[in-house]
Every structure is written in structure tokens, then in C-alpha cells.
Amino acid sequence: MQEEKQYFVKENDFIVSKTDTKGKITYCNEPFLEIIGAKASDLLGKPHNIIRHPDMPRIVFKLLWDRIKSKKEIFAFVKNRSFKGGYYWVFANVTASLDERGEIVGYHSVRRRPNMDGVKFIEGVYKKLLEAEKIGGMEASGKLLEKILKESNMEYDELVHKLQRG
Template identity: 40%
Template structure:
């Protein structure tokens, strides 16, 4: 089985997506679509977990959801999956918000993570995944 292909973000890449309160995609910008390898049409209405990589520990997403559901801003490093089976790393910031129409949701903005940040996240997530298996 071939190794997964890593997509390394450009320094100027800024990935943005918006979801409803259940995590279903309502918007994704061109950078997000390009890196994740989906069209906007393919993403609309789908759970944001469509780009969740299998290596991400449940504990990381529990932290994210606990934080944003409490009305706070979450930041962290995320390994996401591409449509073709590859992956990419980002530093993500997720904001809870209320739209002009009164609907609530979450806005996620992501930038390139440095190699040092990725290495630190890999080590932490490896520990968390081992804890989840025991």
C-alpha cells in the first residue's frame, strides 16, 4: 500500500470554512477546497468530519467541541485528510458566532503549521491515541 501523500500548504494559504452548530459545512473558501481536493458543491451540507484524518485522536476533537460549545475560541493543530487519501497539517482557530439571520455556527480559519509545530502535535497525538487504545 503506497504511503499517504502530504500536501504542504503555501505560506499565503488561508483556509476558511463555516459550519452550522452540528458541524455541517455552510461555506468553504477556494484555499480550503483546493487543499482538501473537493469542490464547494461537494462540501456543502456535508459534515466537516469529511476531512478528518484517521490519525487525529478523539480527545483533540472533544477539546474543540467542548470549547466552542461553551462559546470560547479553540486553537490547535490538525491533521486533515484530502479527498484522494492524502493529508495536510494546519494550525486552526475555531470561532463560535451568530449570523445576521440569527443562526449560530462555527467559523474555522487555518494557516500553515511549521514543521516544529507539526512534530510537537504528532508526538502529543501519538500519546493520546495510545491512551485511547488502552
């Protein structure tokens, strides 16, 4: 089996995308297009999960959607696919975009280069979560994530920020 090529977000780049309330891409910046090897026309109107890597546990995205639908931000380590073949890791911040009445009109994500030591740790966690999902679905994965956080004596946000800071 051929190993996938890994791409890296440039040190000073911020990858930005916006979606509508259904998760369809409405905006993407040049660093985003560059790392995935696409033109804006390849992405606009498409579901953001077009770049989801199969190594990502579904429970992470459930947590993400639960947070942003309740107008709370979330940070996460995310492994994405590149259209050039291969993958890249990001440290993502995702928030709801609100109109003047405070209603959600879409979502906004800003991603940057992750701490690679944090990635090494989170890769191991994600593998365990994926295994749990294969056996017992998202419920099993969610319980395992709770157990991992309890054993680390940290809340989710505290853990991901610690991993990113190094």
C-alpha cells in the first residue's frame, strides 16, 4: 500500500472558508485552494466535507456541529484530504456567522499550521475513536472520548489548546 503524501500549512498562512447553514462552501481563500489543489469553482456550492479524511472520527464532527449550532466556537485538530492526493493537518477554529438579529446565517473556519507534537498525540486518540466507532458507532466513540478526557483530567478545549501550545 502506497503511503499518502503529507502537505503542510505554511507557517504564516491562515486557511479560511465559509459555508452556508447546510455546510456548503460559500467562500475559500487562496491558501485553502493552494493546499488542496483546487480552484474556487471546484469548491463553491460543494459540501465542506468533500475534504474530510477517512482517518477523522465522526464524533469529532458531531462535537463540532453541536458547538457551532449553539453559537459556541470550537477548536480542533483536523486531518483533511488534498485533491492532489495525500492529506494535511490543521488546527481549526470554527464559529457560527450571525446576522444582526443573532441568527445563524453560516459558519466560518480559520485554520492554521498545527503543533506537530500535538498532531502525533491526537492521531493516536483519533485511531482509538475510529476503532470504537467501527465496533459501537458514535455512541461508543463518544464514551471513549469522555473517558480519555477524564483520564487526562482536562476538558476538551483545555486539552486541544494545550496540545497546540506544546
